[in-house]
Amino acid sequence: xxxxxxxxxxxxxxxxxxxxxxxxxxxxxxxxxxxxxxxxxxxxxxxxxxxxxxxxxxxxxxxxxxxxxxxxxxxxxxxxxxxxxxxxxxxxxxxxxxxxxxxxxxxxxxxxxxxxxxxxxxxxxxxxxxxxxxxxxxxxxxxxxxxxxxxxxxxxxxxxxxxxxxxxxxxxxxxxxxxxxxxxxxxxxxxxxxxxxxxxxxxxxxxxxxxxxxxxxxxxxxxxxxxxxxxxxxxxxxxxxxxxxxxxxxxxxxxxxxxxxxxxxxxxxxxxxxxxxxxxxxxxxxxxxxxxxxxxxxxxxxxxxxxxxxxxxxxxxxxxxxxxxxxxxxxxxxxxxxxxxxxxxxxxxxxxxxxxxxxxxxxxxxxxxxxxxxxxxxxxxxxxxxxxxxxxxxxxxxxxxxxxxxxxxxxxxxxxxxxxxxxxxxxxxxxxxxxxxxxxx
Amino acid sequence: xxxxxxxxxxxxxxxxxxxxxxxxxxxxxxxxxxxxxxxxxxxxxxxxxxxxxxxxxxxxxxxxxxxxxxxxxxxxxxxxxxxxxxxxxxxxxxxxxxxxxxxxxxxxxxxxxxxxxxxxxxxxxxxxxxxxxxxxxxxxxxxxxxxxxxxxxxxxxxxxxxxxxxxxxxxxxxxxxxxxxxxxxxxxxxxxxxxxxxxxxxxxxxxxxxxxxxxxxxxxxxxx
Numbered sequence: 198x199x200x201x202x203x204x205x206x207x208x209x210x211x212x213x214x215x216x217x218x219x220x221x222x223x224x225x226x227x228x229x230x231x232x233x234x235x236x237x238x239x240x241x242x243x244x245x246x247x248x249x250x251x252x253x254x255x256x257x258x259x260x261x262x263x264x265x266x267x268x269x270x271x272x273x274x275x276x277x278x279x280x281x282x283x284x285x286x287x288x289x290x291x292x293x294x295x296x297x298x299x300x301x302x303x304x305x306x307x308x309x310x311x312x313x314x315x316x317x318x319x320x321x322x323x324x325x326x327x328x329x330x331x332x333x334x335x336x337x338x339x340x341x342x343x344x345x346x347x348x349x350x351x352x353x354x355x356x357x358x359x360x361x362x363x364x365x366x367x368x369x370x371x372x373x374x375x376x377x378x379x380x381x382x383x384x385x386x387x388x389x390x391x392x393x394x395x396x397x398x399x400x401x402x403x404x405x406x407x408x409x410x411x412x413x414x415x416x417x418x419x420x421x422x423x424x425x426x427x428x429x430x431x432x433x434x435x436x437x438x439x440x441x442x443x444x445x446x447x448x449x450x451x452x453x454x455x456x457x458x459x460x461x462x463x464x465x466x467x468x469x470x471x472x473x474x475x476x477x478x479x480x481x482x483x484x485x486x487x488x489x490x491x492x493x494x495x496x497x498x499x500x501x502x503x504x505x506x507x508x509x510x511x512x513x514x515x516x517x518x519x520x521x522x523x524x525x526x527x528x529x530x531x532x533x534x535x536x537x538x539x540x541x542x543x544x545x546x547x548x549x550x551x552x553x554x555x556x557x558x559x560x561x562x563x564x565x566x567x568x569x570x571x572x573x574x575x576x577x578x579x580x581x582x583x584x585x586x587x588x589x590x591x592x593x594x595x596x597x598x599x600x601x602x603x604x605x606x607x608x609x610x611x612x613x614x615x616x617x618x619x620x621x622x623x624x625x626x627x628x629x630x631x632x633x634x635x636x637x638x
Numbered sequence: 639x640x641x642x643x644x645x646x647x648x649x650x651x652x653x654x655x656x657x658x659x660x661x662x663x664x665x666x667x668x669x670x671x672x673x674x675x676x677x678x679x680x681x682x683x684x685x686x687x688x689x690x691x692x693x694x695x696x697x698x699x700x701x702x703x704x705x706x707x708x709x710x711x712x713x714x715x716x717x718x719x720x721x722x723x724x725x726x727x728x729x730x731x732x733x734x735x736x737x738x739x740x741x742x743x744x745x746x747x748x749x750x751x752x753x754x755x756x757x758x759x760x761x762x763x764x765x766x767x768x769x770x771x772x773x774x775x776x777x778x779x780x781x782x783x784x785x786x787x788x789x790x791x792x793x794x795x796x797x798x799x800x801x802x803x804x805x806x807x808x809x810x811x812x813x814x815x816x817x818x819x820x821x822x823x824x825x826x827x828x829x830x831x832x833x834x835x836x837x838x839x840x841x842x843x844x845x846x847x848x849x850x851x852x853x854x855x856x857x858x859x860x861x862x
Contacts, residue, residue, distance in 0.1 A: 428739050428740055429650070429739070432647075432650055432718075432739045432740035433647070433649045435740050436650060436654065436657065437653055439653075439657060439742060439744065440653055440657050440660075440743070442805065442806075443660055452806065453853075453856065456808060456857070457855075457856070459808055463808065466740055501817070504791075504829060504832045504836075505832065508832060
């Protein structure tokens with residue numbers, strides 16, 4: 198999962214949890230507030246009454262009557278003053294039932310006892326429970342709406358900001374890591390960001406890429422120089438041996454010895470010239486200016502190689518349907534690429550085996566040529582290594598240098614050709630060579 | 639025939655000289671660009687072998703300069719660069735052939751003979767081997783005035799062996815002559831064997847091919 202997605206999920210998740218908690222607590226909170234507030238109002242009213250009594254005396258209310266009572270029209274609130282008979286003084290607020298004009302209603306009642314002119318009185322201030330909670334529902338709803346819109350608002354801000362924050366990381370991944378083919382050619386400019394972690398990451402990747410490029414360049418240079426420098430001593434040895442062979446007095450056994458030595462020298466020569474070829478491909482010393490018709494190319498190769506088929510009585514089926522031209526390629530290198538693949542298909546094939554070569558247009562841009570044999574196949578664990586230099590298959594009857602496929606790999610990389618290998622032991626191997634017809638590079 | 643070898647690697651030059659002398663060529667050596675240019679300008683040669691990697695100049699420049707004043711000379715370019723562009727430029731500039739180092743001296747000799755045939759109209763007499771006659775120019779193998787059809791590669795092989803008769807030629811020497819250095823990465827190729835088998839099959843119908851010997855593990859030889 199992407200970092201940006203994770204961050205967003207986390208932010209949204211944590212907000213939801215908070216919101217859910219709040220929504221669960223909301224009725225209880227509103228209840229609590231309403232009841233606290235009611236108690237406070239009741240006490241205020243009590244104080245007002247007590248003030249008036251202290252100022253004007255209790256007769257201000259009683260007007261000579263024994264007791265006083267007043268309630269609002271819908272009996273939501275009432276005040277009552279009456280003489281008090283009990284000895285214990287009262288100063289409480291509690292929910293209780295009162296009967297007013299025949300209606301039994303639930304009230305919250307503040308009871309307060311006091312003395313006026315040495316007579317005890319009881320003051321009761323009441324409020325119906327229903328009226329206490331009458332605002333609960335609208336309040337809750339209102340709070341909920343505010344909460345939801347706040348959450349939506351903050352999530353929107355979070356989304357925008359997280360995107361902005363994580364954007365450099367996306368750029369780093371896109372420009373440095375996705376679809377990068379080795380060697381990394383262009384060194385792009387640094388990615389702009391004020392986040393130090395990202396700029397550090399970006400710089401480190403750039404440095405690493407540069408180091409890899411340098412190491413690769415060094416290796417290429419070494420391979421080129423070493424194989425090139427070997428050519429002169431090999432030439433000298435070869436010429437010396439050839440001149441030795443010209444000696445008329447040479448004994449048969451000496452001649453054979455020299456010939457054996459020449460064979461070994463040939464091997465050395467082939468290795469260095471293959472390495473030289475690889476390094477020259479890697480150093481892009483071949484021009485890609487040819488246009489190649491796959492059918493013609495493959496027929497040329499088959500003509501070259503056909504005499505080898507007789508050894509194992511191998512049948513080759515060439516089935517190229519697409520009429521197209523491979524553009525901006527090097528003919529000789531493509532020849533070498535398919536030559537090596539077909540050569541391997543013969544070399545590792547069985548007696549009376551077959552080789553199928555066929556093509557397929559994968560998409561408007563991708564063209565695939567498959568070379569499929571019925572040979573001994575390659576063990577799955579071996580497949581990742583077959584393109585390495587000097588690979589030797591353990592079971593090879595006629596070992597080469599292990600450079601044939603390394604050359605194929607270099608040619609493919611140079612032409613942005615993708616090569617896929619499928620193989621099953623004892624069933625055969627197929628190499629799929631995939632061309633990008635419209636190369637941007 | 640006179641040959642000028644322009645090659646900075648002295649040992650190589652000496653070996654080439656030794657080889658060509660035995661094949662009855664007269665050789666001059668030059669180890670630098672200037673020496674080579676001077677010798678080529680002053681003397682006249684039938685063949686000029688130019689190594690492209692000279693320390694004090696590009697061998698192609700010698701070719702450019704001498705080609706005009708000595709159009710009769712045949713030029714063979716030798717390079718260790720193995721670069722196809724060099725080959726094309728060289729041939730464009732009028733070189734007659736091109737050899738990539740390391741090459742076989744036998745190959746050099748046969749290239750020189752081919753050039754001589756082409757350029758100096760040197761006629762090979764009809765070669766005979768066993769009961770067969772071989773016409774290198776017309777590329778024919780004849781038995782009792784009857785033509786035998788060999789493929790292009792089979793003929794190349796046979797004529798190359800015949801050119802260097804009484805010598806064992808390794809499979810590598812033969813395959814480099816026929817396919818060049820580019821195509822094949824297999825070092826001990828059996829390609830040659832298949833061709834030899836075909837040649838024997840085609841000729842044996844008519845007469846013995848005992849003269850075409852297999853040297854086990856090494857290669858082939860025509861004994862005459």
